[in-house]
Amino acid sequence: MTQPSVTPTRPGAITRRASLRCAGAAAMALLSGCSATAALDRLVAHDTYRGQTGVPYGPDPRHLLDIYQPTTSLASGSAPVVLFFYGGNWTRGERADYRFVGEALAANGIIALVADYRLSPQVAYRQLLSDCALALLWTLSHAEALGGDPHGVLVMGHSAGAYNAAMLALDPRWLSHVGLAPSRLAGWIGLAGPYDFLPIGDPEVQVAFGWPQTPADSQPIYHAATKAPRTLLLAGRDDKTVNTQRNTEGLARKLRAAGNQVDVRIFDGIGHVTTVAALARPLDWLAPVLPTVVAFARERSLPKPD
Numbered sequence: 001m002t003q004p005s006v007t008p009t010r011p012g013a014i015t016r017r018a019s020l021r022c023a024g025a026a027a028m029a030l031l032s033g034c035s036a037t038a039a040l041d042r043l044v045a046h047d048t049y050r051g052q053t054g055v056p057y058g059p060d061p062r063h064l065l066d067i068y069q070p071t072t073s074l075a076s077g078s079a080p081v082v083l084f085f086y087g088g089n090w091t092r093g094e095r096a097d098y099r100f101v102g103e104a105l106a107a108n109g110i111i112a113l114v115a116d117y118r119l120s121p122q123v124a125y126r127q128l129l130s131d132c133a134l135a136l137l138w139t140l141s142h143a144e145a146l147g148g149d150p151h152g153v154l155v156m157g158h159s160a161g162a163y164n165a166a167m168l169a170l171d172p173r174w175l176s177h178v179g180l181a182p183s184r185l186a187g188w189i190g191l192a193g194p195y196d197f198l199p200i201g202d203p204e205v206q207v208a209f210g211w212p213q214t215p216a217d218s219q220p221i222y223h224a225a226t227k228a229p230r231t232l233l234l235a236g237r238d239d240k241t242v243n244t245q246r247n248t249e250g251l252a253r254k255l256r257a258a259g260n261q262v263d264v265r266i267f268d269g270i271g272h273v274t275t276v277a278a279l280a281r282p283l284d285w286l287a288p289v290l291p292t293v294v295a296f297a298r299e300r301s302l303p304k305p306d
Helices: 013-031 036-040 095-106 125-142 160-170 172-176 203-209 244-257 272-277 289-298
Strands: 049-056 064-070 079-085 111-115 148-158 187-191 231-236 262-267
Touching: 049 095, 064 079, 064 095, 079 095, 079 125, 079 160, 079 289, 095 111, 095 289, 111 125, 125 148, 125 160, 125 172, 125 203, 148 160, 148 289, 160 172, 160 187, 187 289, 231 244, 231 272, 231 289, 244 262, 262 289
Parallel strands: 079 111, 079 148, 148 187, 187 231, 231 262
Antiparallel strands: 049 064, 064 111
8 A cells, every 4th residue: 555645844843833823813813803812822921921910000990900020130120111001992901901912022121011991981081091191100100119210111002002102192181190291201102093083983982082072182193293202103004993194194294293203113914903913922923013112112212402
């Protein structure tokens, strides 16, 4: 009997193919709105970070954050610190679903914090921005104790969370409520954020922003003329949820016209959800989102002219 031919397999090839299949399934789960944790936890390492979960930063049951600290030895006080806000139309989201963000940053020597905040319709956008400011106050107050650089704290967000980060960085009202100013930030990072979205057509967003009485100063682009922290704006060219040209590129133009330091990257081949999914190390082949974020977080602001 003739034996079937067998093609030799390189060591690890089956594992790599299986990982790519799992990664593809995880990306599809993210795109379909399934829990990121359920899709990615099987692929995301647990031994690249240490930290705590459910740390309170304020009095409300939603005022909780998770901390991801690198396991690699770093000089005390040298690590950048990134406070991350997730998206979800300001109506949904759980910090546990973004462990992949915390893990990816911690594995690259960055202390990451992922914060919950109150959501609409329980509160409107002003209250949830106040929550985000309170989370940043906690982060700045504890950065050094966590081993981070208190002068290297950044805010970052995806989608609605990028809006939150933008408003903390660009509109001084929110940080002034907790005795802070945007100048305390080493920078901010927006992934696929809505920065200029009036008029509002989405019914959920209408509730969160009190449409049609939504003021123009609710929009990050309204505040782009002010002195801003260092800015990194990332988006996918295939984003069908948030208009990249109007929001990401439009905000970048306004910030640059006001003399601000802005880095913009528009990636081919990814859309709204995959912009944040590419942060997960098993999915970093989608686009170089993770190395771009890591490099920006490790930088320091340019010296101010005399």
